Every structure is written in structure tokens, then in C-alpha cells.
Amino acid sequence: MKLFDIAHSRTGDKGNISNISVIVYDQKDYERVREYVTPERVKAHFKGIVNGEVVRYEIPTLGALNFVMQDALGGGVTRSLALDAHGKCLASALLAMDIPAKN
């Protein structure tokens, strides 16, 4: 299954930094997502797009994780050559991550 099946997501941009929230639809999936969707996995998932460090913040009251990705927007929205200079579409790309089905 994909992260898309159990979570939703939104991207924000500040300069050359992209942040992506991952929010579970159902709180019962939070622990599972927290365990699997690590900063290391997210960094590997975005290989070729995110060149810098990925830091994860946890917001349990929202059933949410927030990934802050450095050097992720081709120099930033105002100078990037990318079609999606804001990286708005990155949230959907993250939801394409495969996640093990529940035991």
C-alpha cells in the first residue's frame, strides 16, 4: 500500500527550503506512519530533488509529521528553473511512498 491510502499532505516553501506535512486520516495509523516514514526514508525518496538535510518534527496532537528539507527547490522559488518552482507537487510525490501493510 502507499502512504497516500492513509495520510494526506501539504507542501510549503521558504526560500530554498521545502516543508511537507504528513497527516494521518485516522489517528490509529499515526504510530505506524511515525515508525516507517523516517527522515532517512524521505531523503532517499527525494533523491535527485532534495540535496540537503531532512529534519522531522512530530505533532502528535494533529497525527502529523512535518519534514523540513534543505536545498530542495533548485535555489528557491524566485530563481529555480523548475516548472513547479514552489515544489507544491512534492507533497503528492511523498504520498507515493510504499508503506508496509499492517500485520
Add this chain to the structure above:
Amino acid sequence: MRFIRIGSGAGYSGDRIEPAVELAEKGNINYLVFECLAERTIAIAQNAKLNDPTKGYDPLLTERFEAVLPICKKNGIKIITNMGAANPQAGAAKVREIATRLGLGKLKIAAISGDDVVEALKVSDTKILETGAPASSMASVLVSANAYVGAAPMVEALANGADVIITGRVADPSMFLAPQIHEFGWSQDDWDKIGKGTAVGHLLECGGQVTGGYYAEPGKKDVADLARLGFPIAEVSEDGAIVITKVEGSGGTVTEHTCKEQILYEVHDPKTYLTPDVTADFSQITFTEIAPNRIQVGGVTGRARTDTLKVSVGYNDGYMGEGQISYAGPGALARGQLALEIVKERLKITGVKANELRFDLIGVNSIHADVLAPAPEPTEVRVRVTGRCDSMKEAVRIGNEVETLYTNGPASGGGATKSAKQVVAMLSALFPRDKVVPVIEYLEA
């Protein structure tokens, strides 16, 4: 418990106009706030002001004010906006002209400036955060430098009876915080309340993004009537209690999940959301649906603000050229790839001087590079080549090399387009708070 209702009339400079009219007419609001100033907008506005000293405010200011000012005046709604951009005084003068022309009677307009620190920065050792270089080393390419000003001057303007406040660069949430401080007499170092009031601003500052915009996922997160999306309203009580809602009967939806997405939008550490007014803490925030389209916000607090203000620095960063062309039908992908190879070689042969080049196939890899598994052969692809150059002349050549694929490239290439533009890019710096002195001027209609 006393409460006020604040509406958000725009989430960016080009946003829809009629949702704000709907808010003013039917939203039963006391304040209408328009956030219209993206990072780069002010650098572009600065150039407009240099060409014409009566310009440099938001290009849609006239249209927006003509639409909402008569209704706001009738309903006693005060307007706060950063549509002043690089020239708040000229923006305020335009609002006075509109009020007079429409015969709206007495109106007090405040123009808040003082955010422009470009001259100070040109001779400053202040480090650019992204590069570590002193700001003075960029003096020759600097276009603009604007400090994010906080709520204080807006609170003062409200206390002096302003009906309309036109600002330059202020922090987006501060525009929503100011009426709360003014109405409830909160102390500006009551960090808990200021944190709560800042959360209100953060949730509302992007307009429809909290009422179902930037959210719909057909089949999973359905949102009704996005073509008539209602913009948000915050109902805030004197003790800092918050409810997020929208105009009854408007399109869109306000749910716990729309609020969850928006509170984390453009946030890094949720425990440390820095604004000129406070260090807000969203790390324990909760959203509870108390009625359909009414979400109660809890768990927000704040700590002392920092001693520095963020400055947005705009600079000339060369020129960007672009060309696109489409291929369709069987073999579209192979022809698209061939086209990219041809352009790559042409740029070399003809000696186009580019500092950075990018080759995309729209429909294949332009957004997600290789993150997603390759799709089955697409029925159409669009070639896109972009590059950054030091001169307009060089940038133009990139689009030209794509266009010539018409007669020199693979079979059946169609719909070529090309463009070239000057790039004003943004960096940031931190500037001592006491070196930024807001200035308030009043105009009366």
C-alpha cells in the same frame, strides 16, 4: 465574553475578488484583511516605483478597493492590507481617491512604511543567511530589502481611528493579530495571547487554503463547490478562544483536516514559529469540530519574541530563457527525448552562455524527476528547456533553439512557445529590531 470576527479577503496578490465581497456583505465581520505581498512581489513593486513615484503598490489595489470599500464602509468593517507593497503612501492616496470618487464620506486611512532598509543594508556587515556573505558585498545587484514589521504600528493606527490600513512589508499574521490586540487591550508581551492571536493569523493568511482550497483529492478529500470557495473567518474571544469558520452557504469546507494542513503550511519547527511579535508554539495545537464548518482551536501558546527582524532581500540574478514544444502519438516519448538531445547539442555548438540549464519532459519527469516509477508510454509529451544567463540576449537564444525544432527537429513537433525574463531572486537576513523604525501617516477622505 466579548469577541470579534476577522475575515481573510485574499491569500495572494492575484487572488479571487468576489469571496472578499461575500465576506463583507454576509460574513458579519469586524475586520477584513488582505494578504497580497509575496516575497518577490515587493522587489517587482520597487522597480515599478523607480519608474513612476506614484506606483509601486499592488496592481489590483484599485479593483479590490472599488469592490469592497463601499460595503465595508456601510457595514463598519475596517480593512488592513499589505497592498501598499513598495509604496504604502501612494496606495493610501489611491484609496482616498476611490473613497472620494465613490462618495463614501469620511474615511481615515493610515499608511505604514519604514520597512524599506535597502540603503542601510548596502553598507551593512549583516550576513546573508543563505550565503554567509556580508550584505554590502551585494550592493551593486540589490533591488530591495524589506524588514518584516510586526503588529505594533497597526495597533497604533487602529487606536488613532484608522478605518483602512495600508502597509508595506509586515509579517502576514501580524495583520490579523493587530485588531485582536487593539480590541482586547492585550499587552504586547502577553506571549500566550500573542501566540494565540498569531495562530489565527497563520491559519487565515492564505485565504481559501483553510476552507478547502489547495486540499481536494477526489474520492478521498472531496470539497464541494470550489468554484465558489468561501474565504475564512476567525471568531476570536477576549480570552484567546478561537473558532475558524466561513460564510454560511459559501463553497468549500472547514474541517479539522483543512486546519491541520494549513497550520503546518510554511512552518519548520512547530514549537518555534518566529514572527516579529512572538515566538509562537503550535506543537500542542488541537482542532475540534464543534459544528459543521466551525473548528475550535486549542493548545496554542507563545514565548518572547527575538531581538532581530527578518529582512527579505531582492537582487538581480540574471535572465531566464525558456522554450517548449509538444510531441504526440506513438513514439512521442522517443521524439521528445531526441528533441532534448538536439537542443542540448545546439546550445553547445552555437555557444550559448548559460550558468545553469534544465531539460524536462512535461508529462514524464518535469515535476518529480525519478522519484516516481516511470509511467507507461504517454500519448503526448512536452519538451521544456530552461536556462539562466547573464544577459537577456543569451537567455533569448534558449527559446530560439527549441523553436527551430519545428523545421529542424523530430517529426510532428507542434505548439512551440518561448520566453525570456529578468530574474529578481530573494535571499534573507536578520536585522536588529531597533534599526527598523515604522512610520505612520494619515490621510483623510
